[in-house]
Amino acid sequence: MRREPPRTIADYAPLAFPAIMLIVFFVVPFSTMIAVSFFRRQQGGFYTPDFVIDNYGRFLSAFFGGVLGFSLALAIMVAVICVGIAFPFTYLLTKTSRRVQIVWLVCLLSVLSLSEVIIGFAWSTLLSRTAGITNLLVAAGLMSEPQALLPGFGAVLTGMVYQALPYTILMLYPALVRLDTTLLEAARTLGASPLRGFINIIVPTLRNTIIATLIMVFVFALGSYLLPQILGRPQHWTLSVLITDQAIYQSNMPFAAAMAVFLVLISLALVGLTLLAGGRREATA
Amino acid sequence: MIDAFMRRIGFAVVALFLAGPLIVVAGVSINEKQSLTFPPEGFSMAWYGQIFTDSGWRAALVASILLAALSAALAVLIALPLVWFLWRRIAPWANAFRLLGVAPFILPPVITALGLLTFWATVGFYGQSWTAVISHAIFFVTLPLVTLSLGFSSIDRSLVEAAATMGADDRLVLRTVVLPLILPYLVSGYAFAFVLSLNEYIVAYMTVGFTMETLPIKIFNALRYGYTPTMASVSVFFVVIAAVVFALIARFGDLPRLLGAMASDQS
Numbered sequence: 001m002r003r004e005p006p007r008t009i010a011d012y013a014p015l016a017f018p019a020i021m022l023i024v025f026f027v028v029p030f031s032t033m034i035a036v037s038f039f040r041r042q043q044g045g046f047y048t049p050d051f052v053i054d055n056y057g058r059f060l061s062a063f064f065g066g067v068l069g070f071s072l073a074l075a076i077m078v079a080v081i082c083v084g085i086a087f088p089f090t091y092l093l094t095k096t097s098r099r100v101q102i103v104w105l106v107c108l109l110s111v112l113s114l115s116e117v118i119i120g121f122a123w124s125t126l127l128s129r130t131a132g133i134t135n136l137l138v139a140a141g142l143m144s145e146p147q148a149l150l151p152g153f154g155a156v157l158t159g160m161v162y163q164a165l166p167y168t169i170l171m172l173y174p175a176l177v178r179l180d181t182t183l184l185e186a187a188r189t190l191g192a193s194p195l196r197g198f199i200n201i202i203v204p205t206l207r208n209t210i211i212a213t214l215i216m217v218f219v220f221a222l223g224s225y226l227l228p229q230i231l232g233r234p235q236h237w238t239l240s241v242l243i244t245d246q247a248i249y250q251s252n253m254p255f256a257a258a259m260a261v262f263l264v265l266i267s268l269a270l271v272g273l274t275l276l277a278g279g280r281r282e283a284t285a
Numbered sequence: 286m287i288d289a290f291m292r293r294i295g296f297a298v299v300a301l302f303l304a305g306p307l308i309v310v311a312g313v314s315i316n317e318k319q320s321l322t323f324p325p326e327g328f329s330m331a332w333y334g335q336i337f338t339d340s341g342w343r344a345a346l347v348a349s350i351l352l353a354a355l356s357a358a359l360a361v362l363i364a365l366p367l368v369w370f371l372w373r374r375i376a377p378w379a380n381a382f383r384l385l386g387v388a389p390f391i392l393p394p395v396i397t398a399l400g401l402l403t404f405w406a407t408v409g410f411y412g413q414s415w416t417a418v419i420s421h422a423i424f425f426v427t428l429p430l431v432t433l434s435l436g437f438s439s440i441d442r443s444l445v446e447a448a449a450t451m452g453a454d455d456r457l458v459l460r461t462v463v464l465p466l467i468l469p470y471l472v473s474g475y476a477f478a479f480v481l482s483l484n485e486y487i488v489a490y491m492t493v494g495f496t497m498e499t500l501p502i503k504i505f506n507a508l509r510y511g512y513t514p515t516m517a518s519v520s521v522f523f524v525v526i527a528a529v530v531f532a533l534i535a536r537f538g539d540l541p542r543l544l545g546a547m548a549s550d551q552s
Contacts (some may be wrong), residue, residue, distance in 0.1 A: 006374045018367035022385045025423045029404030036403050092292050102535050110527040115484035115501040118520045122306035131323035174545025223393030240395045260399045
């Protein structure tokens with residue numbers, strides 16, 4: 001039976017359920033959110049249909065600018081650190097036996113699927129005064145008494161790197177596993193050291209993959225909403241936290257929706273860039 | 286020699302980083318008293334029993350498992366006909382739906398959560414527990430979509446043509462050829478969606494957070510009022526569930542291939 005374009009209504013039938021579900025429960029909510037971002041806020045947590053751009057006007061405040069700048073800077077740091085660790089690690093991982101790879105993949109998936117709540121709780125325990133890592137340092141005689149390492153910027157950054165690292169490794173894994181190693185072998189035959197081969201051949205070959213991964217991890221880190229609350233102070237709150245806070249606790253849905261729309265635009269622009277990078281890779285391959 | 290040694294060290298450092306927080310949580314979960322200390326003082330499995338005996342934790346566990354089981358099933362029900370249609374017909378425009386299914390997973394989750402919150406509030410069902418099932422199904426439909434797309438692309442079309450030549454119609458081909466071939470991909474898609482739904486916080490919180498407690502919501506609420514060791518035991522329990530599920534996928538399926546590597550016989 002050949003693939004052919006659908007002709008009769010019956011041919012289209014299988015599409016009906018998925019299409020309805022995705023349109024009603026994704027496209028419509030998404031549009032509702034965009035609409036609400038233009039609504040007027042009423043005192044007491046309600047909002048009325050209207051068309052005002054005040055909600056977007058609030059972006060111009062110094063407070064919002066500060067949160068936005070912090071979120072972007074934090075996400076960039078997380079992306080750079082994760083790719084910096086994950087790239088050499090994943091490269092080495094693909095050189096191991098299939099069994100070792102599978103064990104690592106299972107572990108990475110398990111950590112990746114962990115709830116942000118659990119990651120936040122686990123790190124707040126590890127960095128705490130009573131059950132934390134400083135107790136080990138005291139036991140080893142390196143510190144005089146245990147101390148709490150949170151809340152603080154370092155704790156937020158560590159927690160977010162922890163959350164994003166498995167994601168980064170799994171993003172890089174397909175490209176590195178499929179990597180054509182003949183060039184590298186040629187370089188080795190000509191006397192290049194493994195490290196030199198890695199830096200001069202693997203990294204440039206996968207430049208587009210690295211850029212695409214950086215952007216995807218950046219978007220992933222932008223989505224972190226609990227870790228800054230659990231591990232940081234209010235000045236470490238990100239845009240995602242602010243959106244949740246406005247929507248749930250300040251009952252300002254229109255402003256929350258406006259910020260969410262803004263976040264969508266940033267994310268879509270960046271994801272578009274990665275598609276472009278990927279497209280160029282296919283064109284040159 | 287030095288190479289292998291450096292590699293070992295690198296692997297050990299990453300392993301320690303990933304396992305460290307979980308080891309500490311496992312440690313505090315067996316404390317005898319209700320205190321947050323590590324290394325643990327005394328030994329007690331009582332906090333694991335608490336997950337099942339304490340009515341609050343048990344209700345949250347049941348709610349989470351029900352939500353995960355139902356929403357993962359719905360996600361598969363949405364993904365399967367869509368992927369089958371894309372595989373069976375030449376209709377490039379229908380790929381738009383695949384894109385719609387992948388979008389919630391790529392965008393920051395708070396966006397999907399807020400969209401669904403405004404939607405359920407507008408249509409007047411805000412807070413009903415079944416809305417969480419639909420919300421999670423849409424949020425995680427990406428996973429069965431991706432695994433099933435991979436599964437369908439691995440079907441040898443000559444098999445299907447042979448069946449058709451022998452007079453099998455669409456329905457018979459689907460049941461006797463296609464479904465058995467994609468079953469592993471269907472199961473892994475379900476399993477991925479199940480585990481992620483179990484751990485999901487923000488969408489569940491924004492849709493039903495004030496009427497129903499899933500385990501992640503319960504842990505976060507408990508965290509605000511201070512520490513109880515049950516949080517630690519629940520966390521360990523969740524890590525174990527995830528590890529078991531993914532190990533099963535690895536055992537009965539082809540995990541490297543599912544994650545984007547080529548078929549195992551080529552790698």
